[in-house]
Amino acid sequence: MYTTVLLILSVLLPIALAWKTLHVWKKIVLRLQWQCQRDLQSELLRNLISRMQVTHDVQQQSHHKIMSYILPRLPRYISERAVTEQEVDDFLRYTATLQVIAQEPLLTLTQRFVNEHTTVRKNYRRPEDYDTVKEHELFRQYYRDVQMLWKEQQNALF
Amino acid sequence: MRFFNTFIRVMLPKEIARKSQVLSLLYVLSFSALMISTLYTNSIPQAVLALLGTIYMTSYYTNKLTSPNRFLPLRGEASVLVHDFTDVRHTLKATVTLDREQQKLVLTPDDQIKVQQLFLQQNAETNDFYRLMLQAKAQYEQLTALYAANRDVQVAEALGLVTLLHSHFIHGAEFTERALALPNSFPRKPTEAHTYILQLIRIALNRMDEAITHYENPEREEQFTKANAKMRETLRYVQG
Numbered sequence: 112m113y114t115t116v117l118l119i120l121s122v123l124l125p126i127a128l129a130w131k132t133l134h135v136w137k138k139i140v141l142r143l144q145w146q147c148q149r150d151l152q153s154e155l156l157r158n159l160i161s162r163m164q165v166t167h168d169v170q171q172q173s174h175h176k177i178m179s180y181i182l183p184r185l186p187r188y189i190s191e192r193a194v195t196e197q198e199v200d201d202f203l204r205y206t207a208t209l210q211v212i213a214q215e216p217l218l219t220l221t222q223r224f225v226n227e228h229t230t231v232r233k234n235y236r237r238p239e240d241y242d243t244v245k246e247h248e249l250f251r252q253y254y255r256d257v258q259m260l261w262k263e264q265q266n267a268l269f
Numbered sequence: 270m271r272f273f274n275t276f277i278r279v280m281l282p283k284e285i286a287r288k289s290q291v292l293s294l295l296y297v298l299s300f301s302a303l304m305i306s307t308l309y310t311n312s313i314p315q316a317v318l319a320l321l322g323t324i325y326m327t328s329y330y331t332n333k334l335t336s337p338n339r340f341l342p343l344r345g346e347a348s349v350l351v352h353d354f355t356d357v358r359h360t361l362k363a364t365v366t367l368d369r370e371q372q373k374l375v376l377t378p379d380d381q382i383k384v385q386q387l388f389l390q391q392n393a394e395t396n397d398f399y400r401l402m403l404q405a406k407a408q409y410e411q412l413t414a415l416y417a418a419n420r421d422v423q424v425a426e427a428l429g430l431v432t433l434l435h436s437h438f439i440h441g442a443e444f445t446e447r448a449l450a451l452p453n454s455f456p457r458k459p460t461e462a463h464t465y466i467l468q469l470i471r472i473a474l475n476r477m478d479e480a481i482t483h484y485e486n487p488e489r490e491e492q493f494t495k496a497n498a499k500m501r502e503t504l505r506y507v508q509g
Binding site: 114117118120121122124125126128129132133135136137139140143144146147148150151152155156158159160162163164165172175176178179182183185186189196199200203204206207208209210211212268 | 273276277278279280281285286289290293294296297300301304305308327330331334335337343347349365367372373374375376381384385388389392399402403406409410416422425426427428429430432433435436437439440441442443446497498501502504505506507
């Protein structure tokens with residue numbers, strides 16, 4: 112009787128071990144496939160984005176990117192009546208021209224605004240913490256700085 | 270903003286499992302043969318040897334199949350599918366090998382180039398965002414040349430506006446693609462808001478194109494003023 116049991120065991124045991132190991136192997140290959148796909152996809156997207164970029168200089172790219180912080184907040188500031196539409200229009204005109212004719216001063220101003228605004232934003236935990244007064248004050252300060260820089264440049268040009 | 274609409278899927282063939290299945294069969298047969306032969310002997314040294322052999326065999330087999338840096342060499346024809354949100358557009362066969370040091374599956378370089386070209390061609394045909402950004406890039410270069418030639422304030426403003434538009438949208442799209450790798454990220458497909466934004470960008474860029482091509486005309490100031498105003502309006506509308 113023991114013999115029969117041991118015989119059956121000696122066939123079933125290797126089959127069970129091999130089954131489990133093949134299962135693990137299949138999982139590993141699936142994971143490798145998924146990683147390959149992810150790497151390929153990210154490589155392709157990076158290639159696509161680098162074709163769309165105007166410059167491959169990293170510093171220039173970061174100079175261009177900095178306005179991405181401010182542009183999405185403009186509609187909110189308009190609706191909260193911190194600035195009027197005409198003022199935002201002028202603001203965009205000043206920023207666009209200054210970005211070409213006086214890039215470094217504009218960058219300093221914008222960097223300062225972004226840093227101050229990030230400090231204010233860090234204390235937000237819930238949607239009710241949105242401090243309208245401080246945000247508007249910061250943005251109006253930045254707007255005044257930009258306007259001042261623009262006037263200086265106008266006087267320097269003409 | 271989900272402006273990318275072409276994706277890749279890699280599907281490995283079923284034949285990759287062949288080698289490991291053969292190895293498993295060999296393992297099972299030798300293991301059971303060893304155990305059955307031990308059952309019918311009376312000598313202890315043979316039993317000890319059989320035990321050691323079993324342990325060695327099992328550890329070899331398990332290591333071979335469960336640690337990727339010791340796998341049997343994998344090589345197969347994977348099918349790479351290029352698809353958008355609804356269905357598969359193209360299928361490509363690419364050879365995939367296992368790189369043991371990095372523990373990754375890699376495509377051969379020629380196949381990688383082929384896949385890249387297919388992806389770029391697909392985007393050039395169907396991805397409106399890609400085409401608009403290329404148009405903006407061309408305008409950036411034209412305006413830089415124009416501004417370098419004659420220091421016109423309007424041209425400076427146009428150049429700055431095109432740069433703002435271009436960098437903002439590319440930055441946003443890149444950010445969204447990376448964020449979508451995190452769980453619970455939205456939107457997964459482009460919505461009508463995206464189509465609307467693309468339309469606005471298209472109108473603004475076309476106006477700017479007209480203003481640039483008619484730069485030699487006497488009424489270029491008006492045209493540039495209008496084109497700049499249109500660009501500013503688009504930028505004001507951007508919600509991020």
